Amino acid sequence: MYANQVRNTDCRRIMSAPDDNITSDHTQLASHFFGELLDSVIMDVASECHRIARLGLDRNLDDEEEELRLSAEARARIADPSNSEVNSKYVVDIFGQTHPAVAAEIFDCMNCGRSIVAGRFAPHLEKCMGKGRKARVKATRSSTAAAAHNR
Amino acid sequence: MRASIKRPPTPDAEEEDEDREPTLEEIINIKLIESGEKERLKELLRERLNECGWKDEMKSLCRSFTRKKGRNNVTVDDLVHLITPKGRAAVPDSVKAELLQRIRSFLHSTAL
Numbered sequence: 001m002y003a004n005q006v007r008n009t010d011c012r013r014i015m016s017a018p019d020d021n022i023t024s025d026h027t028q029l030a031s032h033f034f035g036e037l038l039d040s041v042i043m044d045v046a047s048e049c050h051r052i053a054r055l056g057l058d059r060n061l062d063d064e065e066e067e068l069r070l071s072a073e074a075r076a077r078i079a080d081p082s083n084s085e086v087n088s089k090y091v092v093d094i095f096g097q098t099h100p101a102v103a104a105e106i107f108d109c110m111n112c113g114r115s116i117v118a119g120r121f122a123p124h125l126e127k128c129m130g131k132g133r134k135a136r137v138k139a140t141r142s143s144t145a146a147a148a149h150n151r
Numbered sequence: 152m153r154a155s156i157k158r159p160p161t162p163d164a165e166e167e168d169e170d171r172e173p174t175l176e177e178i179i180n181i182k183l184i185e186s187g188e189k190e191r192l193k194e195l196l197r198e199r200l201n202e203c204g205w206k207d208e209m210k211s212l213c214r215s216f217t218r219k220k221g222r223n224n225v226t227v228d229d230l231v232h233l234i235t236p237k238g239r240a241a242v243p244d245s246v247k248a249e250l251l252q253r254i255r256s257f258l259h260s261t262a263l
Contacts, residue, residue, distance in 0.1 A: 026255050026258045026259065027251075027255070029175070029176065029179060029254075029258055030251045030254040030255045030258065031251065032176060033179075033180075033183070033192075033254050034247065034250050034251055034254060037189075037192055037193050037196050037250070038196065038238070038239060038242065039235070040193060041193065041196055041197055041200060042209075042231065042234055042235055042238045042239075043231060044197075045206060045209050045210065045213075045234065045238070046213070046227055046230035046231040046233075046234060047227055048210075049209075049210055049213035049214070049217070049230050050213075050225060050226070050227045050230055053213070053214075053217040053222045053225050054222065054223065054225070056222065058214060058217075
């Protein structure tokens, strides 16, 4: 809209126009610059995620596949009634209740928000919050620069 | 015969561009950058988007895309195209309002 025609005199003329005009110009310009800043931030995030993906810094995506598979398996085992009869670990508690070998309740992990079967919660947490035994690989720029070897 | 290795002529259009008057946007952009305000605004935006979990949302989108496509097949372009529309829509109104207000004050203070 302003292309090729704005000279200093034009600038002054626009600036001294009635307040309404200035406000709407400012609003348009502000939106334009906000858009630019946002796109720039989006670019940075995409770049960072790309780097994490390519360098395998995110907790191993293969692990996630494995975990999802095991979780589904656990769920299947619970749903299958024939399992309960065969299971030798079946113990009757003082109320006469029996409990399945794999804790059946499904709830949401408070860390990542995924639906997890209670029986698989411990291994899930291990990976979700950082491995208990293996050293955790942090996927942030600053900590890779600082190098975990400083510990 | 070998193909000609003559260098193509320099396009004249480039000289024309330098004579063109800067647009209002360009003028203000330069002022933003030179005063350091653009960098401050970007940092502010980054901080707000982090605080409200926007960045985590975007990272999670990227992660699930990466899982599906395979981590060595993902390009930056893929991710940019993935999160740009969702990213733009997911900015909280309060964050947008704060940034717009800051930008408007800057415009007000330098334009007059």
